[in-house]
Amino acid sequence: MAQDVLVAGGGIAGLAAAVAARAANWEVRLFEQAPEFSEVGAGLQLGPNATRVLGAWGVLEQLQPLAWQPPRLSVRDALDGRELGSLALGDSAQQRYGAPYLTVHRADLHATLLQAASRAGAWLRTGLRIASVRVDGELAQAQLEGGAQVEADALAVADGVWSRLREQLVGDGPAPATGHVAYRALLPMARLPARLRGDEVQAWLGPHMHLVRYPVRAGEALNVVGFIEGRAGAGWDHAAQGDALRAAAAGLCGELQALVEAVEVWRMWPVHDRDPVRAAGEMARGRAALLGDAAHPMRPYLAQGAGMAIEDAWALQQVMAVCDGRVIDVPTALQRYALNRWQRCARVQRRSRRNGWIFHADGLLRRARNLAMAAGGEPLLDLPWLYHGT
Numbered sequence: 001m002a003q004d005v006l007v008a009g010g011g012i013a014g015l016a017a018a019v020a021a022r023a024a025n026w027e028v029r030l031f032e033q034a035p036e037f038s039e040v041g042a043g044l045q046l047g048p049n050a051t052r053v054l055g056a057w058g059v060l061e062q063l064q065p066l067a068w069q070p071p072r073l074s075v076r077d078a079l080d081g082r083e084l085g086s087l088a089l090g091d092s093a094q095q096r097y098g099a100p101y102l103t104v105h106r107a108d109l110h111a112t113l114l115q116a117a118s119r120a121g122a123w124l125r126t127g128l129r130i131a132s133v134r135v136d137g138e139l140a141q142a143q144l145e146g147g148a149q150v151e152a153d154a155l156a157v158a159d160g161v162w163s164r165l166r167e168q169l170v171g172d173g174p175a176p177a178t179g180h181v182a183y184r185a186l187l188p189m190a191r192l193p194a195r196l197r198g199d200e201v202q203a204w205l206g207p208h209m210h211l212v213r214y215p216v217r218a219g220e221a222l223n224v225v226g227f228i229e230g231r232a233g234a235g236w237d238h239a240a241q242g243d244a245l246r247a248a249a250a251g252l253c254g255e256l257q258a259l260v261e262a263v264e265v266w267r268m269w270p271v272h273d274r275d276p277v278r279a280a281g282e283m284a285r286g287r288a289a290l291l292g293d294a295a296h297p298m299r300p301y302l303a304q305g306a307g308m309a310i311e312d313a314w315a316l317q318q319v320m321a322v323c324d325g326r327v328i329d330v331p332t333a334l335q336r337y338a339l340n341r342w343q344r345c346a347r348v349q350r351r352s353r354r355n356g357w358i359f360h361a362d363g364l365l366r367r368a369r370n371l372a373m374a375a376g377g378e379p380l381l382d383l384p385w386l387y388h389g390t
């Protein structure tokens with residue numbers, strides 16, 4: 001009889017886990033607390049390490065027509081507009097890494113994963129919240145809000161950055177706020193003046209802030225996200241006027257100011273992270289494996305949170321495929337998953353933090369950064385250790 005897994009959360013990590021588990025021939029029951037499956041209207045960059053996995057699952061061919069393949073990454077100084085460095089993406093990234101570098105609308109990635117999981121036979125339900133779990137017995141047990149109890153061989157914990165289930169399993173408190181705030185917007189490309197359009201990924205580095213822009217939806221929309229150091233206020237994913245971002249942009253170059261002014265409605269999102277994963281035990285406990293932001297929330301300054309969630313699911317698939325419940329039992333298989341993943345996830349978390357310090361440098365540090373980027377050229381921006389995958 002096939003083994004089975006309960007998945008807590010229907011975000012990118014949970015859906016990827018469902019696709020992965022079905023590919024390993026496990027039965028899947030996924031529980032999403034929200035009344036329907038959905039993702040926020042914003043963009044994501046997906047490195048070749050992530051698109052390679054999507055390709056292996058057959059998801060990439062559905063996603064690619066909806067995505068954008070930027071020809072290049074351009075890093076600029078936000079004060080004077082100068083280009084500091086660039087990296088060829090497009091065909092060049094495809095050749096270097098055997099998989100594309102894409103920019104996508106989150107909803108498109110989410111929808112293609114949802115379709116793949118459903119087509120593969122996963123049982124997917126919304127409006128069901130897992131309230132508590134036990135993972136140290138003969139089966140993993142989950143108590144649903146409202147009282148029903150479900151059991152399976154394993155539990156995949158993918159309930160996001162504010163994971164309550166992590167609190168029960170790892171018990172290290174909520175993910176702290178970084179003090180950084182993201183302002184996100186999506187603009188129809190056709191309504192933008194020509195000078196604000198563009199086909200590349202641009203990252204503009206300014207004192208205590210930075211801004212990233214790139215096309216999504218086959219080039220029909222421009223995703224803009226500005227990060228500033230400041231107070232987040234209560235809650236998350238607010239509609240926001242963007243006054244703080246506009247104030248932060250006041251001293252920036254004209255092109256950036258025009259871009260910020262072109263946005264009418266921003267969505268505001270306080271950035272939370274955790275210290276880099278310290279040990280395998282943070283990613284697996286008994287019959288539970290943690291994936292995605294529940295396992296390793298990170299600052300989005302390496303654009304890899306969703307990428308790591310997809311890699312996690314791939315790694316889970318590999319151990320599920322060899323776990324027969326007897327010679328290799330479920331806790332041993334999940335421990336192996338965690339051992340395979342934790343150091344890479346920690347490295348990506350560390351690098352994401354470091355990028356924030358470099359991106360937001362001011363004064364002398366900013367000048368040193370700009371000189372180093374001019375001297376370092378493309379190799380400074382290319383990340384073979386990351387894009388070649390696990």
Ligand SMILES: Cc1cc2nc3c(=O)[nH]c(=O)nc-3n(C[C@H](O)[C@H](O)[C@H](O)COP(=O)(O)OP(=O)(O)OC[C@H]3O[C@@H](n4cnc5c(N)ncnc54)[C@H](O)[C@@H]3O)c2cc1C
Nearest residue numbers: 009011012013033045130159160292293303304305306307
């Ligand atoms: C501004 C910004 C830009 C980013 N850019 C990039 C990028 O370019 N590239 C990239 O790879 N990553 C990026 N990221 C990171 C990426 O968005 C996240 O890492 C990723 O979406 C995490 O997915 P997840 O499924 O782990 O969590 P979530 O998307 O938070 O999903 C968790 C799900 O679990 C559900 N849930 C919670 N509790 C329960 C429960 N008890 N029972 C059932 N369901 C539950 C929630 O409703 C939710 O649907 C960015 C993040 C931000 C904030």
